[in-house]
Amino acid sequence: MKLLQCPINGIRPLSEFTYGGEYRDMPNPDTCSDKEWAAYVHYRHGAPGVKKEWWYHGPSGTWFIAERDTMADKVVRTYIAGQEEAK
């Protein structure tokens, strides 16, 4: 992967992007237990597969979602968070 499709700016070189980690749902801090919160803060799903990840396009300041196969390092698709269906 040397190029990445930014949902706003199209295909750009990878050097313009920053990896933001896996997309994860935050548990409600008011209702979850300390253990659940610790798991959210520290634990990650480390095994390979097609993962939903945050990526950031630096020059335009765009955060978006990329679905990427972390074994083959191939991006399946990219979209702005919440606009998955529109794509």
Place this chain on the structure above:
Amino acid sequence: MPLGLLKYGLSKEHPAPRFFRDCTQPKKSYDAVIIGGGGHGLAAAYYLAKDYGITNVAVLEKGYIGGGNTGRNTTIVRSNYLTPEGVNFYDASVKMYEDLSEELDLNLFYSTRGHFTLAHTESAMRTMRWRAEVNKHVGVESYVVGPDEISKACPQLDIQCSGQAPILGALYHAPGSVARHDAVAWGYAKEADRMGVEIFQMTEVTGIDVKSGKVVGVNTSKGYIETNRVLSAVAGFTPRITDMVDIDTPIVIHPLQACVSEPMKPWLDTILVSGSLHVYVSQSSRGELVMGSSLDPYEVHSTRSSLDFVEGLTSHIVDMFPFLSNVKVVRQWAGMADLTPDFAPVMGKTPVEGFYLDAGWGTWGFKATPISGKTMAETIARDVAPDLIQPFRLSRFEDYELTGEKGAASVGH
């Protein structure tokens, strides 16, 4: 002479000595199964046999021994870490390394070179002083030196770094060493095998059988093996193994790349590291410069290497040593580093009875090979983790008791 040598080499009377038996089919059951035939797994097997007399042990390796991160690191051994628990742990490892060639009856080319961690900024100098004080307190020989002393030890180094990042000083660590990494795996394999441990190459673990919270066996590409003790020592494959027993860990996998230059006459005696320039470099006994850099910036489960890495690394190497601009890079490779959020390993017992973890070795695993083998052997034999590795227990994350180890390689301060 060459013809005579060839005749000798092909003669059946003088077969090449084998380091360990050629095991093909595992037995029905073992007292312990070790997943991963790298330095850590083989060292654990060796100390299980030597210290505790547990020799009915199988080491399962899906490739060939020492072909993973044991053979992919930049071979640096040191103990100048930042936290007292880290310094104590790695210092125990350095002390074991110093006598290891004799113990394993194999020349590991262990070479004490002295290790400089260069500081290019005031804030880096502050961290160096901090590390030096922690080291001295624990009894490890580290102290802060100025540019003059660095130049004296390595006159080839451009102290101004081509004007880009002038060197203000360094943390000097006298016991810093390099060793031949694959020999470490081979030495442990040879001695473990001699005491009865069976080593299976090209044998992949496909599942771990857990019944009512206890390990009862492992499924492998060569059939089912009964056992109630399993050690996972698989570095970059750790999340795939922990998924088999349903254990959550903070481990994520990023590639760590390295390369070597063409061989030169010996000129670089010391080991040089720069956190700011993301460089570590030493000269091997073959004369190649062994160079490493920071981690790849995003998760990938493969050992592919990239041009970006060589471009970035060599531009910084040339800042330090302008005369190397005409020297060629001859090989590059990558290893899959299993990273933790506090730059310390995950070692010891897990919520699954009989399943032990030796993981989270990120960029700091090779130097810990002897001590991790010894402490994991104790953990398996007694089912209690020794005090030395208690700070690295898996449950520290749930207890919010992280170690805060920032002395790991490739970390800029």
